[in-house]
Amino acid sequence: MQPTLFSIESKSPPARPASQISRKALNEAQYEAVTTVNGPVLVIAGAGSGKTRTLVYRLAHLVEQGVPPEQILLLTFTRKASQEMLHRASLLLDDSCRRVMGGTFHATANLLLRRYCRHLGYAANFTILDQSDAEGIVNLLKSSLNLGGENKRFPSKRVVVSILSKSVNKGLGIEQLVETEYGHFHDFADDLQTIARHYQKFKLEHSLMDYDDLLVNWRRILEEFPEIHEELATRFSHIMVDEYQDTNPIQAAIVRLMAARYNNVMVVGDDSQSIYSFRGADFRNIMDFPNLFPETRLIRLEENYRSTQKILDLTNAIIDKAQEKYTKTLFTNITGGEKPVVYGARDEVAQARYVAEKIVALRKAGEPLDEMAVLFRSGFHSYKLELDLSHRQIEFEKRGGLKLNELAHNKDVISYLRVVANPHDHLSWNRLLLQLDKVGPKTAQNILSRVKSADDPLTALKQYPAGKTWAKGLAELLAMLEELRLPGMGVGQMFERIMDYYEPIFERLYHDDYPRRRRDLDELGRVMAGYAELQTFLDDASLDPPQAGAVAEDGGKRLVLSTIHSAKGLEWDTVFIINLAEGRFPSAQAVLPAHREEERRLLYVAATRARKQLYLVYPQEVMSYDSSSAAGGPSPFIQELPHGLTQTSAPRFFAYAGGQEERHSDIPPCSSGSQADLSTQSGAEAAPKIKLGNRVRHPFFGEGVVEKIISPKSVEILFHRHGRKTLHLDYAKLELIS
DNA sequence: CCACAATAAGCGCTA
């Protein structure tokens, strides 16, 4: 096929009509999206309206029309999603669909940059940093630059990294960002600026790229090198982007540049499902698309094919309260089913018991385990339930939460490999040197500063005048690394060799609990054995890290426990949302209106995963980390639901009596229950009491002073430790202190 | 300068 065939004629009809299968399986709007193959297309569509299906059919359609699969670029949010789509398209048409270039923005950036990064001064063996690596660099810089030493108020490495990342993603200077969003770090703006400068320099000098660099540098090669831009824009005649509502401005620029030659680009998304702003995503991006591509054809999908009307009534009510949204109210033709159930358990143990018992009952009634899922705000929210399920021997799979590469001992092993792949990676070197007995931060830095300019640091280190106490340790380390470098060394073999060396260090470092940790190392070894290339393993460890504690696939059906973020795009017959409690969901940290809006969208995403039955569960009491204080009760999101959309499963307010029949009833809808009334009142009551200058305590932010009354319901408070926040009195649990 | 222990304060989702 000649590339000219795919040029800008957006109104030209497809060369052949879409195949018969497509027509029957799609509604009119979907069909239009599938068959509009030329020109820019924006599909805005609500939850369950068939966005994924549309993309799959369009993929198959394009290939069927004769577009070479290699010329199609599919950018998705997770690697799994793109594999799944290519798989489904290949079932519809044939295996050639598997040759489509598909993956996440970051993984695609990685592939391209391995080839082109030399132009930017990077060596092709650069290492991809995850967040904790970035934090490690910040720590090194903090001590080498002597910053924040005596001052306890200096932002933690975690916060520093998020400030640096935000500054890149939003294209704002550190100074400006600190002024607008981190007012309480005003005094440290200069220090942060210094760290930012050194952080960039450190990465370039040691061939390291963080997640943001992958995107920024992809954009840079397109913007700064016209020949490369031309080459790449010509290579892909058709571009498709899924989950566009969770892209950031840098990604938008990449799409614009990549599509510059043919202008054949389709993006799909739902502004109501934007839940990754903490990573720089902005849902307004999707409304901005027509400005990027002036001739954009807008297609809306409004019929939901997933959930019953009773579930949709609830999800529509949730998202109706959003301040800003563009998609219309969804409808469905699926009738019947039950109203969503609201259940208030006494505490987290009772909540776990309720969910587990329900699951057992449903399974008895014939519902397969893998058609049920339990969703929650944060990874740790499922701990109690995991215990209960294990007890009952219900098989489950947890998604989200701890990753295999985040465990300290696995990071150790990965550091050896990183140094082999990229000997200039001082972050990893530092970690390895610190493991040697009698080597601390100072010695490690001294060693590294000596080999900084060496072409081959490994050889240079062999000549280093080592101290008596640790010379032997260093020699052993270097000998081991030399072996790993030998040609023909397989990734699985490398693991074996590392373990020979690492074992005694491992037992010394983690003497308390190394037997337990050894299982994680074994698991890492099994993962590694599946790789032929070291670089590929290292890239995947950062770009698609395996879940920690995952059991090998054995074909048995398993219940899914998942963070809501990891459940995006998926669906189940029955969905439980747990810990929908005050302080947990919405998260106590989400105080800014924009953050609360995102929490609401998060609940919307969770609730729209259900096909037939939805349970909203909360504990009346939740323990804080130190189990000293307790909060809980229904989330404001539950309290503000209109009457009549849910059924309440007893007991809610009454103490748990254990074992009694549950009383289903349509009459007391969730917000008319006595508990709900109490909580709403206490929130409203607090309002008139708060005055300018009052000292208050917030469960999360601690003590502060009321600085401004913005409205009867919202105040601005300067917290001693967290700076200025605007709080909504209906949500914030404020306590007056004298 | 390092190792180890004790103490206090933090704590979200993830490519």
Next chain:
DNA sequence: CTTATTGTGG
């Protein structure tokens, strides 16, 4: 449960 800080003894 982790991370940062401080103190002790080698």
